[in-house]
Each structure stands twice: as structure tokens, then as C-alpha cells.
Amino acid sequence: MSDATMATPPSVVEAGALEHGDLLAHDAVPAALISMRDIWKTYQMGSEELHALRGVSFDVQRGEYMAIIGPSGSGKSTLMNLIGCLDTPSQGRYWINGKLVSAMDDDELARIRNKEIGFVFQTFNLLARATALHNVELPLIYAGISSADRHERARQSLASVELTDRMTHRPNELSGGQRQRVAIARALVNHPSLLLADEPTGALDSHTSVEIMNLFEKLHSDGNTIIVVTHEPDIAARAHRVISIRDGQIERDERIK
Numbered sequence: 001m002s003d004a005t006m007a008t009p010p011s012v013v014e015a016g017a018l019e020h021g022d023l024l025a026h027d028a029v030p031a032a033l034i035s036m037r038d039i040w041k042t043y044q045m046g047s048e049e050l051h052a053l054r055g056v057s058f059d060v061q062r063g064e065y066m067a068i069i070g071p072s073g074s075g076k077s078t079l080m081n082l083i084g085c086l087d088t089p090s091q092g093r094y095w096i097n098g099k100l101v102s103a104m105d106d107d108e109l110a111r112i113r114n115k116e117i118g119f120v121f122q123t124f125n126l127l128a129r130a131t132a133l134h135n136v137e138l139p140l141i142y143a144g145i146s147s148a149d150r151h152e153r154a155r156q157s158l159a160s161v162e163l164t165d166r167m168t169h170r171p172n173e174l175s176g177g178q179r180q181r182v183a184i185a186r187a188l189v190n191h192p193s194l195l196l197a198d199e200p201t202g203a204l205d206s207h208t209s210v211e212i213m214n215l216f217e218k219l220h221s222d223g224n225t226i227i228v229v230t231h232e233p234d235i236a237a238r239a240h241r242v243i244s245i246r247d248g249q250i251e252r253d254e255r256i257k
């Protein structure tokens, strides 16, 4: 099943056995930002095995803007959690930035997550009692950045989503679209390799959704790599590539722009 040669991204020159977490030799680093090979996620439910993902393989290049669509329960969030290093696959191999993350332990995953990934969730996930500025500073606290630096970087990140005039507001003093922009500023403050958004407009009205999607487009043209999970065809159509998932497998993978 898991033939090591088959499981290696095509762009990788075989450079001897790869240990988990190893950075590949310079000339062997996968060209792709993300390489997934034959990824399975299986949940044990009593005596039954539930396969949320069944052999998913794809690459994402730096600078891509990709949407993941599919019916409820098809495995989109499961896949997103794996891409974002919030979870580990039951089987298969996954590289991010040339590092084999599929076999990393929780501490290594947390480090990769903090350095490489920015997350945006449907329900914003902001700290209710903290100001916009403090919410955006949080990932920098975890990264051990000094307080003066943190402050300046959080201000810049909020400015990039046009919230300079709302920095001292708490989430309940902001509109839905503004809350999501704070969450996007927080996701970007560490300059991650990858911005992941699971249903980012799911809790927003259609006008505000368009505003957030315009922001994603700007972030993409600034050079960010973006992956968005969505139910909505309009939102998917804003991306440049669409992967359709059904029953834990990739049904289609289309470039649309």
C-alpha cells in the first residue's frame, strides 16, 4: 500500500531515507509549499471505522489561491485541520515547506503551526475581553516577540485590513465583517507561509461576505498563499483553483483562472 517511492512527491529527488521533520537537502526541497500523498484519516467509532479521508493527494504551490468545496460531511474540515497541522493523518505523508510533518509530535506541530500557518474560522474565535490590537498581538506573544515589536506589528497588520481606527475596540464593539478582519489580521501577523480559512463568510451577510472576499483577493495579489473551505459557489469562484471533495476523496481538481 504505502510504497515509499509512490509516497514521495514527484519533485523530490530521492536523497536517501527521509526522517520525519528533516529538511531536505537544498536541491531536493519539494517545489510545492504543500505536498500531500495518499492521506487517510480514520476515526474509530466503537467497533466501526469511519474514513473521513480516503487517500487524498495534491500539491499547492506558493502564491496559489485555492478553494475546497464539497457536501456537508465530505471531509473538508478534516482536510483543513491536517493542512493546518491541528491534527495528524492516520496514514500518508504530508510535507510543508520541505518538512515532513505527517510524523511530527505535538510540540513540533505547534511550532510549525505558529511559524507557517495563519487560521481564519467561521466564528472568528477572538478573545471577547481583549481589544482588537491585543487579539492580533496574541500569536506574537506565543512566538516570544518583545512587547514594543508586538505592538508595532499588530498595528501594521490591522492597518493592512483597514482597521486602524478600531484598534481599541473589543469584539462586541465591532461588526461581523470587522471581527473577521481582526481575525485575518491576527492570522497574518506572523507572516505565515499559508493562510487557511474554513467557511470564513459562513457567519456573515452577503454584502459583508463580498467585502471579506475582496480582502482575500488583495491578500492574494500581495503574494499570500490562500486556501478557503466554502459551501458557496460564489465564494469558490473567487479562487484560482477549486478542489471538490466527496466521501473523503478528491472528485475534481480544476484550475479556473
Ligand SMILES: Nc1ncnc2c1ncn2[C@@H]1O[C@H](COP(=O)(O)OP(=O)(O)OP(=O)(O)O)[C@@H](O)[C@H]1O
Pocket: 043, 045, 050, 051, 052, 070, 071, 072, 073, 074, 075, 076, 077, 078, 079
Ligand atoms: N472527531 C471525529 N470523530 C469521528 N468522526 C468524525 C470526527 N470529525 C469528523 N468526523 C466525521 O468525518 C466526516 C467528515 O467531517 P468533516 O467535519 O471533515 O466534514 P465537512 O466536509 O467539513 O462538513 P461541513 O460542510 O458540514 O462542515 C463526517 O462524516 C464526520 O461525521
Ligand SMILES: [Mg+2]
Pocket: 076, 077, 078
Ligand atoms: Mg466543515
